[in-house]
Amino acid sequence: MSVVVVGSMAFDDIETPFGKSDKIVGGAATYIAYAASNFVQPVQLVSIVGYDFPTDEMETLKQRGAVLEGIEMVPDKKSFFWSGRYHMDMNTRDTLITDLNVLGDFNPVLPESYRDAEFVMLGNLAPAVQKQVIQQMNKRPKLIVLDTMNFWMEVALEGLLEVISMVDVLMVNDSEARQLTGEYSIVKAAKKILTMGPKYLVVKKGEHGALLFHGNNVFFAPALPLEEVFDPTGAGDTFAGGFIGHLAKTKDISFENMKTAIIFGSAMASFCVEKFGVQRVKEVTKTEIEGRLQEFVQLVNFDIALG
Amino acid sequence: MSVVVVGSMAFDDIETPFGKSDKIVGGAATYIAYAASNFVQPVQLVSIVGYDFPTDEMETLKQRGAVLEGIEMVPDKKSFFWSGRYHMDMNTRDTLITDLNVLGDFNPVLPESYRDAEFVMLGNLAPAVQKQVIQQMNKRPKLIVLDTMNFWMEVALEGLLEVISMVDVLMVNDSEARQLTGEYSIVKAAKKILTMGPKYLVVKKGEHGALLFHGNNVFFAPALPLEEVFDPTGAGDTFAGGFIGHLAKTKDISFENMKTAIIFGSAMASFCVEKFGVQRVKEVTKTEIEGRLQEFVQLVNFDIALG
Numbered sequence: 001m002s003v004v005v006v007g008s009m010a011f012d013d014i015e016t017p018f019g020k021s022d023k024i025v026g027g028a029a030t031y032i033a034y035a036a037s038n039f040v041q042p043v044q045l046v047s048i049v050g051y052d053f054p055t056d057e058m059e060t061l062k063q064r065g066a067v068l069e070g071i072e073m074v075p076d077k078k079s080f081f082w083s084g085r086y087h088m089d090m091n092t093r094d095t096l097i098t099d100l101n102v103l104g105d106f107n108p109v110l111p112e113s114y115r116d117a118e119f120v121m122l123g124n125l126a127p128a129v130q131k132q133v134i135q136q137m138n139k140r141p142k143l144i145v146l147d148t149m150n151f152w153m154e155v156a157l158e159g160l161l162e163v164i165s166m167v168d169v170l171m172v173n174d175s176e177a178r179q180l181t182g183e184y185s186i187v188k189a190a191k192k193i194l195t196m197g198p199k200y201l202v203v204k205k206g207e208h209g210a211l212l213f214h215g216n217n218v219f220f221a222p223a224l225p226l227e228e229v230f231d232p233t234g235a236g237d238t239f240a241g242g243f244i245g246h247l248a249k250t251k252d253i254s255f256e257n258m259k260t261a262i263i264f265g266s267a268m269a270s271f272c273v274e275k276f277g278v279q280r281v282k283e284v285t286k287t288e289i290e291g292r293l294q295e296f297v298q299l300v301n302f303d304i305a306l307g
Numbered sequence: 308m309s310v311v312v313v314g315s316m317a318f319d320d321i322e323t324p325f326g327k328s329d330k331i332v333g334g335a336a337t338y339i340a341y342a343a344s345n346f347v348q349p350v351q352l353v354s355i356v357g358y359d360f361p362t363d364e365m366e367t368l369k370q371r372g373a374v375l376e377g378i379e380m381v382p383d384k385k386s387f388f389w390s391g392r393y394h395m396d397m398n399t400r401d402t403l404i405t406d407l408n409v410l411g412d413f414n415p416v417l418p419e420s421y422r423d424a425e426f427v428m429l430g431n432l433a434p435a436v437q438k439q440v441i442q443q444m445n446k447r448p449k450l451i452v453l454d455t456m457n458f459w460m461e462v463a464l465e466g467l468l469e470v471i472s473m474v475d476v477l478m479v480n481d482s483e484a485r486q487l488t489g490e491y492s493i494v495k496a497a498k499k500i501l502t503m504g505p506k507y508l509v510v511k512k513g514e515h516g517a518l519l520f521h522g523n524n525v526f527f528a529p530a531l532p533l534e535e536v537f538d539p540t541g542a543g544d545t546f547a548g549g550f551i552g553h554l555a556k557t558k559d560i561s562f563e564n565m566k567t568a569i570i571f572g573s574a575m576a577s578f579c580v581e582k583f584g585v586q587r588v589k590e591v592t593k594t595e596i597e598g599r600l601q602e603f604v605q606l607v608n609f610d611i612a613l614g
Contacts, residue, residue, distance in 0.1 A: 260611055298526075
């Protein structure tokens with residue numbers, strides 16, 4: 001089984017109240033691929049990079065089961081660059097610099113070997129690009145998951161609504177769910193979004209966990225309470241990688257299994273924030289993942305006698 | 308078995324983005340008593356009211372198993388009055404008016420029949436008053452739970468730290484836990500607080516649920532995702548009432564049973580916010596409570612195969 005992952009591969013420069021990263025490798029597809037590769041291989045990447053993207057990062061990704069055939073390399077341009085500064089609460093940040101570079105010309109062409117994949121993870125990108133990927137698949141995948149952000153609601157709402165109507169799972173954070181629907185109540189916002197196309201909605205709430213909505217069902221997964229949050233960059237992408245990775249591995253897209261996938265995603269995200277960039281997600285071991293899943297079980301497990 | 312509940316009995320005037328309450332009955336002890344009475348009776352109240360506190364409210368409380376012997380009535384003064392306005396997010400509010408009235412002279416004297424209670428719930432009040440209550444008990448109760456707020460950290464920190472050192476469970480919200488310890492990380496704040504006396508710490512996060520810390524253990528209970536939050540006033544007190552009510556009923560103060568108590572507290576709080584004031588907490592039925600507990604089980608229940 002395989003999973004197609006679409007998204008940026010980039011450089012980030014991150015400042016938090018606790019430190020500064022300098023220019024390091026980032027990008028949605030990078031985080032998603034590292035996280036997903038713990039569960040499923042190959043991870044078929046679709047992205048675009050400039051001449052400056054490090055070859056040793058590509059090599060590491062390959063060793064982790066990523067297929068790079070769908071990554072376009074533009075020899076005379078730089079990779080996408082983002083720089084941001086987190087506030088004290090680590091939940092909000094200011095963007096300092098966004099250099100689109102190669103990302104401005106991204107017109108993905110899917111290799112033939114990707115086009116029968118059953119699982120597709122559309123990382124945060126322009127909705128038009130996300131749509132192009134869906135249209136190049138030979139048949140409707142078993143599951144398409146879409147991640148997006150407030151920026152596209154402001155500059156490309158029509159295109160975003162179109163691609164939302166084409167997917168099975170939408171992933172947004174709580175303020176984005178509100179912005180997309182004009183509803184303050186997350187429950188009401190979820191009901192509206194579930195009429196826009198997706199059968200499932202994941203609402204990410206950062207340190208406050210994540211909600212999964214499906215029909216009239218709702219599931220809540222907490223975030224692990226961490227002593228130190230070092231860098232939240234990529235936590236949402238890492239969450240998405242764990243989520244799609246577990247689903248692609250098990251090939252089970254029931255509500256019950258989506259709940260489990262959310263827990264796997266939350267576990268992966270809890271590693272991501274412990275170090276700058278992809279560092280921690282790259283080095284995490286199967287034993288560490290199992291340990292953290294056990295912590296999740298402990299965290300929410302309670303006995304209640306009803307009747 | 309019985310539980311002693313100390314706190315204000317008051318009038319509130321509440322404004323939310325969705326409506327205005329006019330002057331209605333409120334106060335920590337009122338909310339706690341109504342919530343706790345679903346689990347344990349009698350609820351031995353300690354409070355102070357003025358000539359204006361409605362006798363029919365007293366009558367209703369009595370019918371719900373409250374003992375009013377410890378409520379002082381001051382014939383020539385008014386009851387405590389609070390007026391506030393909630394912001395759009397319903398998590399933050401501005402206080403418009405605080406008229407202490409009778410509360411300024413509160414020197415509680417516990418009736419002899421209260422002094423052997425095994426469970427004591429100290430609702431939000433001046434730390435000196437909370438301490439007076441503890442000192443009047445004939446023997447150390449099995450469990451003392453303390454609720455407080457940021458105001459006392461600012462005007463009576465020394466007294467607050469003293470009473471904190473005398474109790475078993477401290478209940479605060481997340482920003483209060485941060486303020487009390489100077490730690491931004493809730494996990495670090497919890498570790499500090501657990502060196503100040505209490506063996507248990509409950510951190511209330513409003514719509515984001517609640518955390519229970521004990522030694523190196525942590526438990527998380529979500530808040531029920533609600534379509535409408537009508538009035539958050541008293542939700543924390545109602546939570547406390549469900550929490551102490553379940554513990555006093557079962558007389559089991561283990562960590563496992565505290566987890567269950569947190570779920571009962573969260574269920575009660577989810578009713579509280581559905582209407583203005585104590586209205587919803589007063590009318591709730593056992594069947595409704597059981598239904599909501601079932602929703603909590605569904606909300607967090609997941610299967611994971613480890614190993």
